[in-house]
Amino acid sequence: MNKDDINSIKTLLSSPKAIVIIPHKNPDGDAIGSTLGLYHYLKQYNHNVTIIAPNDYPHFLKWMPEEHSILKYDNKKEDCDALIYNAELIFTLDFNSLGRIGNMETVVSNSESIKIMIDHHQQPDDYAKYMYSDVSMSSTCEMVFNFIEMLNDVNKINSDIATCLYTGIMTDTGSFRFASTTSATHTIIGQLIQKGANNSEIHNNIYDTNSYARLQLLGRALSNLKVIPEYRTAYITLTQEELNTFDFKKGDTEGFVNYGLSLKGIIFAAIFIESHQDEIIKISLRSKGDFSVNELSRAHFHGGGHTNAAGGKSDLNLKETIEKFISILPTYKKDLYF
Numbered sequence: 001m002n003k004d005d006i007n008s009i010k011t012l013l014s015s016p017k018a019i020v021i022i023p024h025k026n027p028d029g030d031a032i033g034s035t036l037g038l039y040h041y042l043k044q045y046n047h048n049v050t051i052i053a054p055n056d057y058p059h060f061l062k063w064m065p066e067e068h069s070i071l072k073y074d075n076k077k078e079d080c081d082a083l084i085y086n087a088e089l090i091f092t093l094d095f096n097s098l099g100r101i102g103n104m105e106t107v108v109s110n111s112e113s114i115k116i117m118i119d120h121h122q123q124p125d126d127y128a129k130y131m132y133s134d135v136s137m138s139s140t141c142e143m144v145f146n147f148i149e150m151l152n153d154v155n156k157i158n159s160d161i162a163t164c165l166y167t168g169i170m171t172d173t174g175s176f177r178f179a180s181t182t183s184a185t186h187t188i189i190g191q192l193i194q195k196g197a198n199n200s201e202i203h204n205n206i207y208d209t210n211s212y213a214r215l216q217l218l219g220r221a222l223s224n225l226k227v228i229p230e231y232r233t234a235y236i237t238l239t240q241e242e243l244n245t246f247d248f249k250k251g252d253t254e255g256f257v258n259y260g261l262s263l264k265g266i267i268f269a270a271i272f273i274e275s276h277q278d279e280i281i282k283i284s285l286r287s288k289g290d291f292s293v294n295e296l297s298r299a300h301f302h303g304g305g306h307t308n309a310a311g312g313k314s315d316l317n318l319k320e321t322i323e324k325f326i327s328i329l330p331t332y333k334k335d336l337y338f
């Protein structure tokens with residue numbers, strides 16, 4: 001995004017517009033935090049702003065300021081189609097390809113509105129007129145802060161914006177510990193706290209609202225953990241039956257994959273979660289250092305993401321998926337073999 005782009009966007013935003021903001025399907029803290037942060041900013045200029053998420057998100061995100069105003073496409077399709085059709089501007093946040101918004105893909109790609117992408121995933125598609133894409137960024141929330149700064153509006157950041165942006169930076173950086181966390185990230189975090197983000201309250205809202213059943217599910221996941229030491233790899237499986245036993249709710253398995261990486265000497269971790277509803281195995285991949293799970297997921301599991309964190313899926317059953325996973329490890333011997 002260059003100076004001309006910024007000036008054009010400034011001009012666009014100088015009079016009230018019909019604006020839709022869209023996060024990716026199965027939105028996470030960064031997706032909800034960035035869309036709400038931008039929402040609270042744009043509202044100050046009297047735009048008509050609506051956030052439309054492709055589907056629902058976990059309960060631990062359902063406390064953020066104005067979160068209740070987010071529409072879910074999968075249960076309000078007609079209303080949402082009309083809003084998208086009539087939008088003058090569409091912001092797409094925290095994803096790099098319209099394939100990541102599920103059933104919204106067609107209506108968004110057919111819409112003639114001006115599209116603005118703000119995102120930090122690798123290999124972005126070219127659907128937006130204005131693209132702020134930077135894979136070195138910790139989070140889309142950090143980029144929304146920068147975007148507001150580029151518009152010379154840091155003084156417009158109020159406690160609602162600060163709270164939303166803090167949340168997404170915190171969740172996407174694993175509480176400021178992943179390699180993507182820079183001194184610039186911490187400088188922004190400092191400013192967000194100054195502007196009213198209550199860091200310990202936010203941490204509590206996100207991480208300390210577990211149900212008993214979720215902790216029991218974690219116990220099961222950990223007892224299913226398998227290690228392949230020669231490939232410095234660990235993986236977890238959860239069957240649909242296990243999810244049912246522990247009263248699975250959306251978001252309950254968030255973060256489980258990281259336990260594999262916490263093992264000494266392990267640099268590649270995966271979790272495979274059976275979903276009868278979606279008729280797929282959902283896969284989350286994490287790594288340390290240069291080993292790219294983005295590349296691995298693109299090559300073998302219809303997904304992608306970042307170097308150290310990616311998602312994907314498999315149409316095989318759970319057992320076959322694990323066999324496939326184990327069978328591809330030798331391909332990555334150079335990176336993984338100990």
Ligand code: 5GP
Pocket residue numbers: 024094100121283284285302303304305306309310311312313
């Ligand atoms: P998670 O494993 O937490 O679902 O996702 C890890 C990262 O990869 C997130 O940044 C997420 O947005 C991205 N990601 C997850 N699934 C996919 C996918 O199917 N395609 C792409 N390109 N990125 C994904």
Ligand code: MN
Pocket residue numbers: 030031094120139140172
């Ligand atoms: Mn993100």
